[in-house]
Amino acid sequence: MSVMEQDSAGAPARASLLNDPKARGLFYQLVLIVALVTLGYVIVTNTIANLERQNIASGWGFLENTAGFGIIQSLFPYSETSSYGTALLVGLFNTILVAVVGIFFATIFGFVIGIARLSNNWVINRLAYCYVELVRNVPLLLQIFFWYFAVLRAVPGKREKWSLFDTFHLNIGGMRLPKPIWETGSHMIGIALIVAIIASVVVSNWARKRQEATGQQFPMFWTAVGLIVGLPFIAYLVMGMPMYWEHPNFVETGPILRRGFELNVGINVIPEFLALTAALAIYTAAFIAEIVRAGIQAVSHGQTEAAHALGLRNGPTLRLVVIPQAMRVIIPPLTSQYLNLTKNSSLAVAIAFPDLVSVGGTVLNQTGQAIEIIGIWMAVYLSLSLLTSAFMNWYNQRMALVER
Amino acid sequence: MSDTKMFHIRTEEAPLLPAPVSTTGVIGWMRQNLFSSISNTILTVIGILIAYSIVAPFIQFAIVDAVWNGENREACLPQDGAHGGACWAYVKAYFPQFIYGRYPTDEIWRVNVVYALFVLLLVPLAWPSAPFKRTNAILFLVVFPIVAYFLLTGLVIGGSVILPIVETARWGGLLVTLVIAVTGIVASLPLGIALALGRRSKMPIIKMVSIIFIEFWRGVPLITVLFMSSVMLPLFLPEGVTFDKLLRVLIGVTLFSAAYMAEVVRGGLQAIPKGQYEGAMALGLRFWPMMYLIVLPQALKLVIPGIVNTFIGLFKDTTLVLIVGMFDLLGQIQSSFTDPTWSTPSQGHTGYLFAAIVFFIFCFGMSRYSIFMENKLHTGHKR
Numbered sequence: 113m114s115v116m117e118q119d120s121a122g123a124p125a126r127a128s129l130l131n132d133p134k135a136r137g138l139f140y141q142l143v144l145i146v147a148l149v150t151l152g153y154v155i156v157t158n159t160i161a162n163l164e165r166q167n168i169a170s171g172w173g174f175l176e177n178t179a180g181f182g183i184i185q186s187l188f189p190y191s192e193t194s195s196y197g198t199a200l201l202v203g204l205f206n207t208i209l210v211a212v213v214g215i216f217f218a219t220i221f222g223f224v225i226g227i228a229r230l231s232n233n234w235v236i237n238r239l240a241y242c243y244v245e246l247v248r249n250v251p252l253l254l255q256i257f258f259w260y261f262a263v264l265r266a267v268p269g270k271r272e273k274w275s276l277f278d279t280f281h282l283n284i285g286g287m288r289l290p291k292p293i294w295e296t297g298s299h300m301i302g303i304a305l306i307v308a309i310i311a312s313v314v315v316s317n318w319a320r321k322r323q324e325a326t327g328q329q330f331p332m333f334w335t336a337v338g339l340i341v342g343l344p345f346i347a348y349l350v351m352g353m354p355m356y357w358e359h360p361n362f363v364e365t366g367p368i369l370r371r372g373f374e375l376n377v378g379i380n381v382i383p384e385f386l387a388l389t390a391a392l393a394i395y396t397a398a399f400i401a402e403i404v405r406a407g408i409q410a411v412s413h414g415q416t417e418a419a420h421a422l423g424l425r426n427g428p429t430l431r432l433v434v435i436p437q438a439m440r441v442i443i444p445p446l447t448s449q450y451l452n453l454t455k456n457s458s459l460a461v462a463i464a465f466p467d468l469v470s471v472g473g474t475v476l477n478q479t480g481q482a483i484e485i486i487g488i489w490m491a492v493y494l495s496l497s498l499l500t501s502a503f504m505n506w507y508n509q510r511m512a513l514v515e516r
Numbered sequence: 517m518s519d520t521k522m523f524h525i526r527t528e529e530a531p532l533l534p535a536p537v538s539t540t541g542v543i544g545w546m547r548q549n550l551f552s553s554i555s556n557t558i559l560t561v562i563g564i565l566i567a568y569s570i571v572a573p574f575i576q577f578a579i580v581d582a583v584w585n586g587e588n589r590e591a592c593l594p595q596d597g598a599h600g601g602a603c604w605a606y607v608k609a610y611f612p613q614f615i616y617g618r619y620p621t622d623e624i625w626r627v628n629v630v631y632a633l634f635v636l637l638l639v640p641l642a643w644p645s646a647p648f649k650r651t652n653a654i655l656f657l658v659v660f661p662i663v664a665y666f667l668l669t670g671l672v673i674g675g676s677v678i679l680p681i682v683e684t685a686r687w688g689g690l691l692v693t694l695v696i697a698v699t700g701i702v703a704s705l706p707l708g709i710a711l712a713l714g715r716r717s718k719m720p721i722i723k724m725v726s727i728i729f730i731e732f733w734r735g736v737p738l739i740t741v742l743f744m745s746s747v748m749l750p751l752f753l754p755e756g757v758t759f760d761k762l763l764r765v766l767i768g769v770t771l772f773s774a775a776y777m778a779e780v781v782r783g784g785l786q787a788i789p790k791g792q793y794e795g796a797m798a799l800g801l802r803f804w805p806m807m808y809l810i811v812l813p814q815a816l817k818l819v820i821p822g823i824v825n826t827f828i829g830l831f832k833d834t835t836l837v838l839i840v841g842m843f844d845l846l847g848q849i850q851s852s853f854t855d856p857t858w859s860t861p862s863q864g865h866t867g868y869l870f871a872a873i874v875f876f877i878f879c880f881g882m883s884r885y886s887i888f889m890e891n892k893l894h895t896g897h898k899r
Contacts, residue, residue, distance in 0.1 A: 137718075137719045140719060140722065141719050141720075141721040141722055144721060144722060144725060145721060148725070155752045158752055158753060158754050158755075159751045159752055161754075161755065162750075162751045162753075162755065163751065165755065231559070232549065232552070232556070233549065233550060233556050233560055233563065234549040234550055235550060235559070235560050235563035235564055235567070236559050236560075236563045239563050239566060239567055245880060245883075246876065249828075249832075249875065249876045249879035249883065250832075250872045250875050250876055250879075251833070251835040251846065252832070253835040253836060253838070253846060254835060254846055254868060254871055254875065257850070257868060258868050261864050261868075262864050262865050262868055265864075455737035455738075456737065458739045458740065459739060459839075461739060462838070462839050469737070469739060469740060469743075473743070476743075476747065482747045482748050482751060483748060483751070486743060486744050486747070486748055489736070489743075490736050490740065493735055493736045493737060493740065494732065494736060496735075497731075497734070497735035497736075498731075
């Protein structure tokens with residue numbers, strides 16, 4: 113491009129418009145615009161004609177209509193008489209639920225396995241390597257099928273169970289967990305938690321400023337843990353213990369058909385959710401493990417040696433020198449893995465877990481509003497990915513400021 | 517003088533003693549890598565226990581208890597209380613379906629010819645030191661798709677049937693998986709290059725259109741793209757024009773992977789030093805000659821590993837087409853579970869295990885190749 117600038121700045125070579133880079137650039141862009149507008153026009157007219165022929169009224173009115181189908185898992189009250197809009201909202205919340213739970217477990221597994229990949233212990237190292245290679249090279253959908261059709265169908269039937277610590281129970285109906293019951297006054301626990309979080313942010317700001325000014329360190333981690341655990345616990349005691357756990361009730365005696373878990377006691381995690389989250393967490397963890405390994409390896413060995421030379425022990429070296437630098441390399445690809453996990457949660461449709469795509473597919477089949485439904489899907493996932501890239505830009509800028 | 521006799525001066529080197537047993541050989545290696553400290557020893561024991569608890573039942577299932585021959589489900593039913601092992605007899609019986617789908621038996625040679633051509637052209641292309649790269653690439657990227665298209669779908673010239681038409685609805689198994697993955701990657705390469713160049717262009721509108729296109733496709737899950745191509749695409753077409761279902765999926769997959777390909781190619785373009793562009797301009801080359809003579813050959817060579825990784829991703833993602841009702845390898849296996857002839861408790865496990873092995877061999881092989889290329893290409897650009 114510098115050639116063009118020299119041309120226009122140097123000798124006024126006005127040979128012909130054909131050779132003027134600016135004119136050519138304008139022309140190409142004009143052609144592109146005309147082509148795109150024409151394509152858009154053809155698509156829109158065709159679509160309108162096709163919709164008229166199929167008697168589908170486009171627009172968002174259908175969202176008000178009664179859905180008439182049930183959804184096996186919902187985070188808020190939903191019945192067959194609810195509207196299509198509510199059904200889609202249920203789907204959206206389920207997608208978010210799967211994504212959050214999946215990201216939580218994927219991060220833990222991923223970091224553990226990524227660090228195991230760097231272990232000096234040959235057995236641990238090889239185990240982690242095998243895990244990563246096996247999981248990364250098998251399609252996610254196959255893994256979801258494996259967990260759903262092969263593993264979770266091999267557990268005990270409705271009238272039996274497997275239990276762990278007498279708290280977690282598993283059978284063909286899914287997993288049963290104790291459910292926290294909040295009585296009046298328990299809102300104070302929530303308020304205490306929020307106060308504790310705000311307080312620890314304030315204290316950490318103060319501690320950082322003090323350290324920058326005087327060099328004195330403050331045991332920030334333990335203070336924060338104390339605040340976040342302690343304050344809600346005090347609130348819990350002060351309000352007269354307004355929360356208790358409701359354990360799932362397993363009926364073992366009586367008529368055979370009445371045996372099994374009592375309905376609506378405790379939390380029931382449906383097998384579709386279990387299979388989907390397990391597969392997503394395990395699959396994404398393999399990718400996160402590689403990112404973590406690469407990130408830690410990216411910190412040059414000289415940094416560790418310099419830290420040791422300054423007299424830092426192994427723990428502080430890792431905490432103060434290696435991890436902060438590794439995180440700078442790890443975070444950007446990590447966020448894109450989180451985004452991938454969220455997008456991959458759309459595979460829920462294959463095992464009929466009611467996420468956004470699955471519920472949307474049902475609505476699409478019933479109403480035929482293809483454009484609107486696909487528009488909703490695209491809008492939701494696109495805004496998620498735009499949010500993620502906005503976060504990444506923010507993070508990169510923040511990191512760039514720290515860099516000298 | 518006599519004092520000197522008191523000294524002993526060694527005139528030759530002392531014989532080298534072997535290193536202590538505890539630091540060499542298997543024992544030394546084990547001491548260093550497995551039992552160097554107490555915590556390390558505990559880790560080793562836990563690791564071995566985990567490995568054993570996974571590998572032992574797997575071998576029991578896949579090899580020891582497995583049934584290799586049989587005519588129907590009777591052979592694979594668990595007998596006298598023992599757990600049923602893998603039912604390889606079922607995979608054997610269904611093998612042609614897994615590979616060719618419901619392609620007519622008389623015409624299967626056509627699929628085999630395509631497979632053979634594919635391998636024959638791909639191997640020298642992928643082999644770094646093989647000659648005739650340019651001819652080979654043209655054959656593989658231009659001639660092969662045309663030949664494969666007519667071989668697979670059929671050829672009728674002026675009413676005379678040279679190759680009988682086989683509808684794509686009868687394709688299935690590995691054939692569909694490979695067709696979608698290979699077409700997706702080959703067709704998305706030129707589109708991806710164009711988009712990558714567009715994204716780096718100085719013309720604002722072209723740049724903006726490229727960015728919107730790339731970010732749109734990268735931001736949505738493939739499954740919604742497949743739904744879009746199977747539900748929405750027919751609405752965009754004028755009345756009476758219909759697309760084959762496979763073709764619709766192919767269009768969706770191509771647009772989707774073109775966006776990812778564009779980002780891979782852009783990475784390569786960014787890695788080319790500015791001096792290369794400036795050198796090309798100084799020689800008086802215009803934009804396109806500069807691109808295809810100087811920049812793209814270097815950039816594309818750099819991104820071969822990236823392209824292979826995109827291909828691995830696409831290859832795994834082709835399994836998603838079963839959700840829109842097509843039968844790829846996984847879809848074919850899934851649909852074979854409904855057959856009562858082979859219905860046993862271990863059928864599902866066996867089918868998934870087979871699919872996993874096939875996908876693992878393909879993907880792991882390709883990722884090894886990508887690492888090999890990366891190491892090979894790394895030398896030239898190491899600074």
